[in-house]
Every structure is written in C-alpha cells, then in structure tokens.
Amino acid sequence: MRSLTVDVIKQAFLQTPAEKLHKKLYAAICNCILEGSLRPAARMPPTRDLANELSLSRNTVLRVYEQLQAEGYISTRTSSGTFVTESVLDNLNTQAARTVPATVPEDRASLSLRCLELLENASASPAQWGDFIPGVPDVESFPHRTFKKIYDRVARRPNPEYLTYDAASGLEELKSALSDYLRTARGVKCTTDQILITEGIHQALDLVTRTLCDPGDNAWIEEPGYWGIKNILRMNAVNISALDVDDQGLMPQANADEKPKLIFVTPSHQYPLGSVMSLPRRQLLLSQAREFQSWIVEDDYDSEFRFSGQPIPSLQGLEENSPVIYIGTFSKTLYPALRLGYVVLPNVLAAPLKKVHNELYRSGHQVIQAALAEFIREGYYAAHIRKMRQLYSKRRNQLVELIKRHLGEEYLGYYNSNAGLHLIIQLPAAADDIHIAKLANVEGILVRPLSRYYFNAQKSKGLLVGFASVQDDNMLPSFLRLVKTIKYKAY
Ligand SMILES: Cc1ncc(COP(=O)(O)O)c(C=O)c1O
Known part of the structure; x- marks a missing residue:
C-alpha cells in the first residue's frame, strides 16, 4: 500500500530548489520534519518505494537516510522500519540552544570584571607603523633576501616534525644557537635545556604570571613601566605594587607589607625612562628576591642596542643560580611580526613551565625557527645587529x-x-x-x-x-x- 508519507515527501521534494538530488531530498525531508508534516514517531517510507516514486537511485535515498539518522532526525528500529525520532524537536531545540546566536545583545556580553578593567586600560596602539613610533626597529633594513634564501632551503623539504605541533618548547637547533648567543653576547648563564621559545616577551610574561602567581598574590613592577605587564597582571588577578625608578633603576622596598611573588624589571635599559640599573642596585634586588623568595623577571627587550661604553651584561648572569627568569625577543633585533622570543628558565622551573606552555599555547612555526637558527649560526644575526x-x-x-x-x-x-x-x-x-x-x-x-x-x-x-x-x-x-x-x- 502506498504510504501517505511518500506523497508528503514528494511534494516537498518537488518544491525544494537544489542542484544535487541528494541535497534536495535531504532538505525536503528536514523541512517536513521541522514544520510538522512528518510528525514525531511517523514511519518513514521504505527507501526502495521512495526511490521509485521520486525516480532516484536507491543509493541516493539510502545516503540521505543515513545522514538524517546520524543527525538524529530519524531512527531505525530493527525489523520494524525507520521512524521520525520521537524526541526530534526536543533534540533540535537543545541543539539550537547550544549554538547560541552570534547576536548576543551588548548589555548581556557578561564580560568578567578583570576583562572590563583591562578594556578600560587598553594601551596597545591601533597604529603600528609611522614616523617616530617607539619600540619598532627599522623593519625595512631587515636582510629579507638572505633570510628568504635560508627559509626556502628549509621549507623545500621540511622535516615532518616541523609541520606538526611543537611539543619540545621550541626547535632544538634554535635553542642551541640562542644559548651560545646569550652566553657570549649577554652574559647569561644557561644551557639549551633551560631555554623555552615563546611568541615574544608578551606571551612569556603571561606564562610566568599564570604559572607562578595565584589570584591575590602581589607583584612589583616599575613605575613608569611597560603597559603590557599591567594588563597581564590584571587579567590574572594579581595585585600590583608599582615602585618608583630613579637613575639606578627600580627602587626596591626593604619593608614590603606584602612580599612580591614576582618582580618585573628592565635592568639593561629601564622602560620607558632609559636608566641602567647600577651594580649595587642589582645586588640589592637579588638579595631581596632571595629573602622574599620571589622570582625576578628580567625583561631584556632591547639591550643589543647600546651605542657607547661597554655592553651591560644581564642581571641573570651576575650570580650562579640567581633567582632570575630571563626574557628576550627578536621583535627589536629583527621585526615584531616574527612573534618569536625566548625565556631562560631557572633549572627548577624549566620542566613545569615548558609543560604549561605546551598545554596553554600549542606552539608551532618550526620552519621559521629552523631558518632563524641557521641565520644565527651563519653569523647573519650578529652582522645585522652590528649594522x-x-x-x-x-x-x-x-x-x-x-x-x-x-x-x-x-x-x-x-x-x-x-x-x-x-x-x-x-x-x-x-x-x-x-x-x-x-x-x-x-x-x-x-x-x-x-x-x-x-x-x-x-x-x-x-x-x-x-x-x-x-x-x-x-x-x-x-x-x-x-x-x-x-x-x-x-x-
Ligand atoms: C619593555 C618591553 N617589554 C616587552 C615588549 C614586548 O615584546 P614582544 O614583541 O617580544 O612581545 C616590549 C615591546 O615594545 C617592550 O617595550
């Protein structure tokens, strides 16, 4: 006996525009179910009957039924046939509720208090290229040709591991080239194992804050200081003590009410005022950090560019096993869009922070890291900095x-x-x-x-x-x- 549902579907099928027959049939049946002409628990026509009636191949109908079944519109009961799922409309309603429409009214955006505070203090400039922009190197002088040659060589036949997620906290070749460079150029005491490659200093600051501070902890920053660190601390609910700087850098507080978990400093070139942290101040800061059991975070963002006198070695390298996390970047020596930086971690922090970094940020860019490693090894990096x-x-x-x-x-x-x-x-x-x-x-x-x-x-x-x-x-x-x-x- 010819079932009524065949007629319902046929009518919908004939009225449905679509080039591909299976899409047309799928859309027709979905419509029938959604608008109620095929009610929950209604028996679906056998696939052979429907195929004959619509002059379609049986395979086409089978394929559409399979898709409808996978999406929960219909279900098959062994030896009794195929039916519109009884709870189909409930299912669809909950699915719809799950896919919240993109147009949430603005007053319902429900941003966190931390986020609102950050938005109020947002400081990143909307313009990033123009005369006298601070903190941006001469990106037009970058040796693009040389770098491209190296990059092309690496990218032509990349090691498959360069094309998957990076699970090693940066490419070994780059970490090794960097540890040599940092030991000689910056007096950093490190082995390759202590190095973690990041997407720049900004990410490194976020990582150390998240891994070493709990909400309500205290951190010292320089006043004035890098705007980025304030936002990161706010977003992690860390209390900020902004300490004045003078011509010798940050002035530590001997009797702090609250001991800082982290102390953020730019000793080689205070940002933004420009002073260099004196040796006595460095020693004082190191001894206070030991006493408070704090970590000093040394942001060495632009130390390569000192135009007279001796280069100023890093604070990290002043003592063996200093309580210092050293952070650097290629943003100033090469260009910011590379988004590559590095952290030299004290041994005790190396394993946990690398693991957290891997869990939080899922890094990549190994091809460019391999090219950069070669660029450093072949002496182009040092030559570019000199120039x-x-x-x-x-x-x-x-x-x-x-x-x-x-x-x-x-x-x-x-x-x-x-x-x-x-x-x-x-x-x-x-x-x-x-x-x-x-x-x-x-x-x-x-x-x-x-x-x-x-x-x-x-x-x-x-x-x-x-x-x-x-x-x-x-x-x-x-x-x-x-x-x-x-x-x-x-x-
Ligand atoms: C003091 C200081 N630290 C960190 C950064 C950010 O560096 P990166 O581009 O590696 O995130 C900047 C950028 O201007 C800076 O001035």
Whole structure:
C-alpha cells in the first residue's frame, strides 16, 4: 500500500530548489520534519518505494537516510522500519540552544570584571607603523633576501616534525644557537635545556604570571613601566605594587607589607625612562628576591642596542643560580611580526613551565625557527645587529641634536641613556602629553605619551619618540611638525 508519507515527501521534494538530488531530498525531508508534516514517531517510507516514486537511485535515498539518522532526525528500529525520532524537536531545540546566536545583545556580553578593567586600560596602539613610533626597529633594513634564501632551503623539504605541533618548547637547533648567543653576547648563564621559545616577551610574561602567581598574590613592577605587564597582571588577578625608578633603576622596598611573588624589571635599559640599573642596585634586588623568595623577571627587550661604553651584561648572569627568569625577543633585533622570543628558565622551573606552555599555547612555526637558527649560526644575526646599531646610533644623535636646537636641552629626559630604540622628550609638568600625542598621531607622527606608562598618578610628562624606524628623509620634516604640535599646545 502506498504510504501517505511518500506523497508528503514528494511534494516537498518537488518544491525544494537544489542542484544535487541528494541535497534536495535531504532538505525536503528536514523541512517536513521541522514544520510538522512528518510528525514525531511517523514511519518513514521504505527507501526502495521512495526511490521509485521520486525516480532516484536507491543509493541516493539510502545516503540521505543515513545522514538524517546520524543527525538524529530519524531512527531505525530493527525489523520494524525507520521512524521520525520521537524526541526530534526536543533534540533540535537543545541543539539550537547550544549554538547560541552570534547576536548576543551588548548589555548581556557578561564580560568578567578583570576583562572590563583591562578594556578600560587598553594601551596597545591601533597604529603600528609611522614616523617616530617607539619600540619598532627599522623593519625595512631587515636582510629579507638572505633570510628568504635560508627559509626556502628549509621549507623545500621540511622535516615532518616541523609541520606538526611543537611539543619540545621550541626547535632544538634554535635553542642551541640562542644559548651560545646569550652566553657570549649577554652574559647569561644557561644551557639549551633551560631555554623555552615563546611568541615574544608578551606571551612569556603571561606564562610566568599564570604559572607562578595565584589570584591575590602581589607583584612589583616599575613605575613608569611597560603597559603590557599591567594588563597581564590584571587579567590574572594579581595585585600590583608599582615602585618608583630613579637613575639606578627600580627602587626596591626593604619593608614590603606584602612580599612580591614576582618582580618585573628592565635592568639593561629601564622602560620607558632609559636608566641602567647600577651594580649595587642589582645586588640589592637579588638579595631581596632571595629573602622574599620571589622570582625576578628580567625583561631584556632591547639591550643589543647600546651605542657607547661597554655592553651591560644581564642581571641573570651576575650570580650562579640567581633567582632570575630571563626574557628576550627578536621583535627589536629583527621585526615584531616574527612573534618569536625566548625565556631562560631557572633549572627548577624549566620542566613545569615548558609543560604549561605546551598545554596553554600549542606552539608551532618550526620552519621559521629552523631558518632563524641557521641565520644565527651563519653569523647573519650578529652582522645585522652590528649594522642596525650603527644606523640607530646615527639616528639617535640626529634626534638629540634636533631636540636641543628646536626645543632646548631641558626637553631631553633626565634618564635617557645612549641606548635603545626611543628616547623621552621631557615636557613641563603642566603639559597634557596625552592630548599632544593625539594631535601628533593625527599627523601620522606616532609618539606616545609618557603618562600612559604610569600605574599610579603620573609624576612626569613627556613623549616617547622612536628614532629607529624613521627614514632619513623624514627625520627633519616630521620632527618639525612634532615641534609645532608641542609648541602649539599651550600649557
Ligand atoms: C619593555 C618591553 N617589554 C616587552 C615588549 C614586548 O615584546 P614582544 O614583541 O617580544 O612581545 C616590549 C615591546 O615594545 C617592550 O617595550
């Protein structure tokens, strides 16, 4: 006997537009079930009957039934036939509830308090390339051809392990090249096993915070200091004590109410003011860290660029087994978009932090790491740093001369040391550095206001002016526009 359901499905089938027959039949049956013309528990027509009625192959109908069954629309009872699933609409409703529509109203976004706090303090600049941008190297001087040649060689026949998840905390070749480099160039005491490759310092700061602090713990940061660390600490619910810096770097507190779990410092070149941490201050900090059982996190972000005097060795290497986690990056020596950095972990932390890193971030980029290892081993890395050191030194001198000539010596920040990728133009206390920076940014001059780097009320006003990436032809005209903005803005 011809079943009524065949007619229902046939009608729907004829009205359903779709090029492929199996898609058309699938859509027709789904519609019938969803709009109720095929009710829960209704018997489905035998596949042979339906195929004959619709002039389809039986295989096509079987395939569609299989799909509907897999998705829970229909189910088969052994020796009695195929039926529309009794709870089909409940199932579909819960499925729909699970796939929450993308259009959650804004007032229901339910962001965490930590997230709201971070959004309120978001500091990453929306523009990342323009004259006088601080912290960005001259990416146009990168030896792209040389690097591409090495990269192409590696990528032509990559080791299969380069193409899967990285489970070794970075490529062995890169870690080994780095440990040699860090021992000689930065005086870091390390073996390859202590090195962990990260996606830059930013990720490394997040990793150490998450692994070494619990919510409610305390951390010391520099005041003023790197904005990124504040957001990471906020997001991990760690209390922040922002300690002043002077011409010798961070001033530790002898009688801290709350002992810090972590102490974040930039000893080689205080960020952003520029002082170098003196030897007595380093020794004091190390002894306090031991007393408090804290870890010092040494952010050595731009130490390769020191333009006079001796290079300043790392704090980590000052003592055997120092309580220091050393962090570095290729963002300043090569370019930020590489997103490659490294951590030198004290032995006791190496295994757990590598494991956590692997669990949290699922790293990769082994092909580029292999190319970078070769780039370092063949001496191109050191040569590029030497070349950039000369270029940045020249640009820094030009900028200093321009500041003296067009603004006056008093505008040179007191702690500016002859190093790094930026310097500070000091502004009078009454100046609104945020507003001045905004006006300059509109003109394409990407200086940043010093006020943004303070955690508590700012003590000093100024502008961070990057000299590394300004092309020679732009230096004077862009600087004169900046001077105009500074002088125009009355304070
Ligand atoms: C002091 C300091 N630390 C860390 C970073 C971030 O480095 P990375 O690009 O490796 O995340 C920056 C970037 O400007 C910085 O200025």
